[in-house]
Amino acid sequence: MKKKGIFGGTFDPIHNGHLHVAYEALYNLKLDEIIFIPSGNPPHKTNKIVTDAKIRYGLVKMVVKDEKKFKVSDYEIKKNGLSYTYETLEFFNKLEPNTQWYFITGADCLMEIYTWKNIDAIFNSCKFVVFNRSGYKKEDILKQKSEVESKFDKEIIFLDIPILEISSTLIRSKIKEGKNISYLVPKNLNETLKKMNVYR
DSSP states (O other), rough: OOOEEEEEETTTTTTHHHHHHHHHHHHHHTTTTEHHHHHHHHGGGTSSOOOOOHHHHHHHHHTTTOOOEEEEHHHHHHHSSSSHHHHHHHHHHHHHEEEEEEEEHHHHHHHTGGSSOOOOHHHHHHEEEEETTTOOOOOHHHHHHHHHEEEEEEEEEEEOOOOOOOHHHOOOOOHHHHHOTTTTHHHHHHHHHHHHOOOO
């Protein structure tokens, strides 16, 4: 049975921190592949301005095109309505029923898990993987992990990996200020963003 990771996010824009998490998950969990899924219409960001989904998808696709074990999916972008995780997992399980899916997300999502729709369906359709993020203490993450595991009788995998202090918010603000971002994003993305006015 193949083991594949689903790595969802707004990726606004994708950066070295995202690639760092993806590679750590790939190696630590011995995955065959990781699929990046830029969110189309995320329910938790309905009050925030998010860059056009097609632009974000195009940038992710460009960044991962030469990475053999990375793919990108436009499922959530093409889907009508809000992008719910349980529906995404349902889609991929039907698409590849003989694949063990690993859903990769940050500690911030674990802390907000009770606000998610159909949590039972999520835990029943994948192995749930959480990576640490800046702003969260390890003991708080592990405490929440234990509580959620107990409540839903499911194991959550905690990826205790080095934190890269990079965020899409930081990159967008640096671009607006005309500052260098070459050390925060892949080279091809840096060159492309210089030619685009998307974050200026």
